[in-house]
Amino acid sequence: MTTQAPSIPSDTLSTEWRRLKKLSLAGWLVELLKYTILIVLAITFVLPFYWMASSALKNDSQIYTVPPVWIPNPAIWRNFIDAWASQPFNLYIFNTVVRYAIPSTIGTVFSSALVAYGFARVRWPGRDILFFICLATMMIPFQVTMVPLFMIFKQFGWLNTFLPLVVPAFFGVPYFIFMLRQFFLTIPEEISDAARIDGASELDILFRIIMPLSKPALTVVALFSFIDAWNNYLGPLIYLNDQRQYVLALGIENMRRTFMYNSTVANAYPYLMAVSTIVTIPIVIAFFFGQRTFIEGISLTGMKG
């Protein structure tokens, strides 16, 4: 193990300036090149989102103007309200959050934590083989199980309900099981041993000791599985056909198809961009408040496997 901290603290402007002052001319040129690339790249990354948000505020004549209008004038804020009201998006967001994302997140967190505990903190014969199988299942393409799963859910009478999307989450998700196991392994065994001597059951240890100590990792799992549900398109496409069951992704796609086949609709692009912006904003917020959590979570899965 290396002794240094896992992340390099970002340099402040003043230390950076002191470093730059000491550089030779060639050093300066390298720095200039580096920041140029960095800034150009950053602009390319942000531009599509800026374009999305700014186009949401335009009217049709501003959309179709060449050269493009960068700052909408007039900015039509009403587009957000009108676009949202043009389809039952309130229902779609209710479906997405209450009927899909929240239950599947709860299921994923609890089941994955249970399973990860069994793989990380109980010694039993056959454990490592089963853990290997658990990881290996991540390689099975979704398409191979897609048709039979559809049949199973059809037999259960679950089509056009959220059960096919929610129930499997209660059986543990291998990716998150792996992530949590990695985290649980870092907690000293002595803590569990002390609790065992005091007569605590394994379930007590998981819920009273390990889970409270793993809040960062559990937050990552909750955040990721919520966003997975928020973003999922293929699952809802397969299982939900009734428009009253649509999630946001299906709703936006439906809106786009309506516009594509009916080119006379006014404000098609501003409305599409407005709805896309609204759907992206929660992710921006979640991400900027939880950036550290995101980054650490993904780093956890990177190696050591």
Add this chain to the structure above:
Amino acid sequence: MTRFTPHRMSKSERRRLVTGLLFVSPWLAGFLLWRVYPLLSSLYYSFTRYDLLREPVPVGFKNYVELFTTDPKFGVVIYNTLYYVLLGAPLGVVSAFLMASLLNTKIVARPFFRAIFFFPAIVPTIVTAVVWQFLLNVQFGAVNSLLQGLGLPTIPFLSSPALAKPSLILIYMWAQGNAMVIFLATLQDVPRVLYEAATVDGANAWHKFWHITIPMSTPVILFNLIMGFIYGFQEFTLPWLLTGGGPNNATEFYAIYLYRNAFNFLRMGKASALAWILFVIIIIFTVILFKTSARWVYYGGESE
């Protein structure tokens, strides 16, 4: 290795076995119910004719034979998918690695730039599709308007069969935040002493990058490459939403064709055969990558 011999187990060992199995039982049940059973039944369906309405009828190898001999679209789909995966997966790794390397140098506001580079990876695919379709539109898309403004000809990114796949790959390279973050963590774990020793020996920045940074990152390059291959072969949502398989079948990828067979043409048997062929292709590619990895992946200290 612990050998699995139930009759020899001590009482405490048996108790731990039961406890362990109880803890992993949700996964175990899910594994049997949502993985093993569907896997086997899709293998069975692949040898049947099955349209959802009637019971499956066994037809032997007919689905497989049809795919490899008479189905004119199968070759196109294979070509498109290989093109996308063989080019896209390595380019995705290169893109993620370069972004991570850039972020790993001494820069101001690293978290800010990291956030920007990462963000496209967590945006809903439907949003990515809607926005890029708008941006790349030939007539009024912002990118083409910019080109026109500069006096350049417009580019039919998504409407030309020759450019649709490269355009999809570009968008894929843009959304490499996950791989980038994994690389960044790896780069920050490379022991400082290696660079210090190289500096003492008079190595310049390029030498250090080529002889220390890249070799130390090869295990993670392999990991991300394999992930890129596995998910590349299954790519569905972005091409489905962005180009719908067109123009002229240029982005009709494997997973899209499979979906159509299952849910549009109700040919569940043929779709299952397609799925199993896909599974075998993915396994072959993963094995090949692992085999070649002995030659280029450096696991600290084992060999040079």
